[in-house]
Amino acid sequence: MAEVASWRWVRAEGWRGLLVSVGAGVIAATGQAPFDLWFLSLIGLGLGLLRVSLAGTARQGFWRGWAFGFGYFALALSWIIEPFLVDLARHGWMAPFALIGMAGGMALFWGAAGGISVRLRMGLWGAAVLLAAAEFLRSYIFTGFPWALIGHIWIETPVAQWAAIIGPQGLTLLALLFGAAIVMAGQRDWRGALVGLGFALFWITGNALQGAPEDLTDRPVVRLVQPNAPQHQKWDPAHIPTFFRRAIAASEANPRPDLIIWPETSVPVALDRADRTLAVMADAAKGVPLVFGIQRFEGRQIYNSAALLDSEGRVSQIYDKYHLVPFGEYVPFGNVMARFGIHGMATTQGDGFSAGPGPRLMDLGALGRALPLICYEAVFPNDVGAAPERPAFLMQLTNDAWFGQISGPYQHLAQARLRAIEQGLPMVRAANTGVSAVIDSKGRVLAALPLGVAGHVDHPLPAPASRTIYSVTGDLLALSALITLFFAIWAYQRAVLRRFAD
Structure with missing residues (x-):
């Protein structure tokens, strides 16, 4: 030296x-x-x-x-x-x-x-x-x-x-x-x-x-819906119908997939008040299972959730996000801080969102069992590895409109790719403003919708690879x-x- x-x-x-x-x-x-x-x-x-x-x-x-x-x-x-x-x-x-x-x-x-x-x-x-x-x-x-x-x-x-x-x-x-x-x-x-x-x-x-990439012949097809709702308009009553109609139109499109996925908080009403909205969604899905992001209440508690609208049009499974964003989805001592006008950015409630009980698998029938990840949860490899059993694929519902247009959404996508490699599992990713993507177990992006584009993408679901060493040893x-x-x-x-x- x-x-x-x-x-x-x-x-x-x-x-x-x-x-x-x-x-x-x-x-x-x-x-x-x-x-x-x-x-x-x-x-x-x-x-x-x-x-x-x-x-x-x-x-x-x-x-x-x-x-x-x-x-x-x-x-x-x-x-x-x-x-x-x-x-x-x-x-x-x-x-x-x-x-x-x-x-x-x-x-x-x-x-x-x-x-x-x-x-x-x-x-x-x-x-x-x-x-x-x-x-x-x-x-x-x-x-x-x-x-x-x-x-x-x-x-x-x-x-x-x-x-x-x-x-x-x-x-x-x-x-x-x-x-x-x-x-x-x-x-x-x-x-x-x-x-x-x-x-x-x-x-x-x-x-x-x-x-080499795998042969996806005869694999079930997943549809990722991207309504492209900018965050400053997402909850604006004047714009909500536009974004909802986009998601409905994407869900109705032919040919029919085997699973439809909407992004995080893509349903504009709380789950306990969503009967009419869910009926419209079930009609658009035409018997295809639909996973969607929604907020829901239990008493005074509010959850950031993913729910499954099954082939019968019923909400049959719910997953509540449990790894919340500090000062984004909750504020420590939130009720006290709220008195001074300080709230989490994603909610105006005092304490913000409540945490769910932990990782849960969602049974999607012929497609297998998926591990739902809502937004930020896909950043943590230890959260992904904490699933109660090995899923058939990872399923991320996210709203990257919070992260702007330059680097945040692309960094979030890159981390999703890394989670797929670590676990040897495919990842399907529905993002509100993008980038929605189907990722195979080696981290390759097989299909995607660009940032800032409204629409949907259909693609066969890749198969899981053999269990990786990292998935065992962390x-x-x-x-x-x-x-x-x-x-x-x-x-x-x-x-x-x-x-x-x-």
Whole structure:
């Protein structure tokens, strides 16, 4: 690493150094959808890690890690301002604070990783492992927020197929190690070239794991309905009939499918007051089972639900969303906060939505049993893996109108693809404004409706693949790798330091 001295800008201090770290984070975030610039992302990761590893004190390591993370999350999570712009009067003032607060808050994990790595003198490789551990932690603590994980940069590449074995946390560790390897190779260090060889092996084996698309002859056909209701009009009485008529027309279209799916909260009335609306829907479905998103009440409690209108036109099964969005679907101490005019964005009720009892399968007859996922729930691999038994397919009902038009909907779609790979299960995804998609068990998008388009898409339902290793072990393999690498690098660095001391 002696040649690093010639990279003066890498060693910059003060505000200039802060900007270098922030810039490295922004470059690293270009690997996320919709950019998908994975190689540029690896360079950004390598530079950010190098900055941390060259810090002289733990405090300096913290701030370099924090600035690195701030740049990354400021771009990767820039869509976070979109929900606050739907109702400018109530929430618009929060938008800039939300982005700065979210980016700064998530960056604390990266800052802690940087400070600890410098304190323990872990070097470049240790910084990579500790940053992977930080990403692991932010996926779980405080209900978890695994959106824009570093490992998501692989979703458009064959390396993503390794998610079936090591999951998203394992993909994150790979990305950071390969980013560090780029820096090492740039310094003509043989270890960087060796890890680069490992990258080639992961790429080649990923291609082999993906295989060829399956033959879908004689498979049942699923219809995904996309009414395209912009969020600022979705609950406007003047526009509700238009969106409902679009969904009805799509459901009536011939030829007839085997299952129809409407998106999250696509029915404009609560379930307990929807008898006439459901009769219209049943008439449009013409005996085809129809899964739809709707709100429902139980006393003072309100649920974000998915329900099945069966071939007889009856609501025969209901699933209630249980992993709710903090400050979106509920507000902690909501009844108290409501007195000050603070509500969840998706509801004006005090406490917001109530959580359902947990994962449930929905029996869809000849199509098999599906695991319903409402919006945000598809972001959590551990939620998907918590199903009481292995389903035949994953079924996401979502309203991505909250996420704007630039990056949020595409990142949400990318995560749905990763869930399919992890579990070896197809995913059908009905999104209010898009992107609605049929995804096979290898994460390939077989059919889709673009963002901002009203209509429907029919496509055969892919078959499930064999059960994956990740579906059995979860994040255990990635966690084991993190712990093993941490202690191996820590022991190596201590040995090197003792040798120099002698």
